[in-house]
Amino acid sequence: MKKFKANKELASILFKQGFVDTTSQRDKIKGKQSFKMSVRARKSIYFDYDTIKIIKGYHITESTMSLTEEQLKIILLYFKLPTSDSNIFESTDGFKINYAIDKLKSLQKELLLLSDIESKSKKFKKKYRIADLYNSIVF
Numbered sequence: 001m002k003k004f005k006a007n008k009e010l011a012s013i014l015f016k017q018g019f020v021d022t023t024s025q026r027d028k029i030k031g032k033q034s035f036k037m038s039v040r041a042r043k044s045i046y047f048d049y050d051t052i053k054i055i056k057g058y059h060i061t062e063s064t065m066s067l068t069e070e071q072l073k074i075i076l077l078y079f080k081l082p083t084s085d086s087n088i089f090e091s092t093d094g095f096k097i098n099y100a101i102d103k104l105k106s107l108q109k110e111l112l113l114l115s116d117i118e119s120k121s122k123k124f125k126k127k128y129r130i131a132d133l134y135n136s137i138v139f
Contacts, residue, residue, distance in 0.1 A: 003066040006047035010067075011035070013139045014045065017076055037079050043086075045075070054078075054095055061094030074100045077134045085130055107131060 004010045011033060015021075019035040022044065027034065033047040046053040046060075054062040054075065067075070078086050078095055088107070089100035107127050114124055 001068055003068060004072055005066050006033075006050055006052045010052070010072075011047070013072070016139065017080070017137070019045070019079075043079055045079070054097075056094055059094060061090075062097055064097070067097075070101065071097050072139070073134065073137050074104060076137050076139075077104070077130070080133060080137075081130065085126060088130070104130075104134060 004013070011021075014035045019037060020039060021033065022036045022039060023032065023034045031049065035045045036043065042057050044055045046055055050065060052064050052067060053060050064071075074089070074097060078089050078100060089095060089103050091099045108131055111124075111127055111131055
């Protein structure tokens with residue numbers, strides 16, 4: 001399984017997924033980088049030298065040295081979803097990769113069990129939308 005580190009390869013994947021570079025001049029001098037879905041977005045991915053940090057607002061919610069493909073995919077899903085949908089992946093401590101992966105697996109199992117009657121509900125449509133976006137992420 002491929003591992004992604006805070007480097008140009010991961011930055012290239014983020015750009016292809018629609019992220020923009022929001023790194024300050026000060027951080028550029030230090031060799032750090034910051035990426036957001038838009039300049040004004042609250043959520044960001046921050047390369048702090050070799051560490052990949054997930055930040056929401058001013059709080060670091062997750063920090064890791066490398067990411068597997070599954071972990072990267074769940075992070076991309078979290079950033080691409082609107083806040084109303086992405087909140088499902090936040091624990092009481094904010095976004096945590098393993099918690100989000102468990103939530104997604106639970107959501108996918110739930111979709112398989114739901115009947116046609118429930119497929120018209122808002123809850124089903126939200127879960128389907130999340131699962132569909134996850135499956136469409138390719139890098």
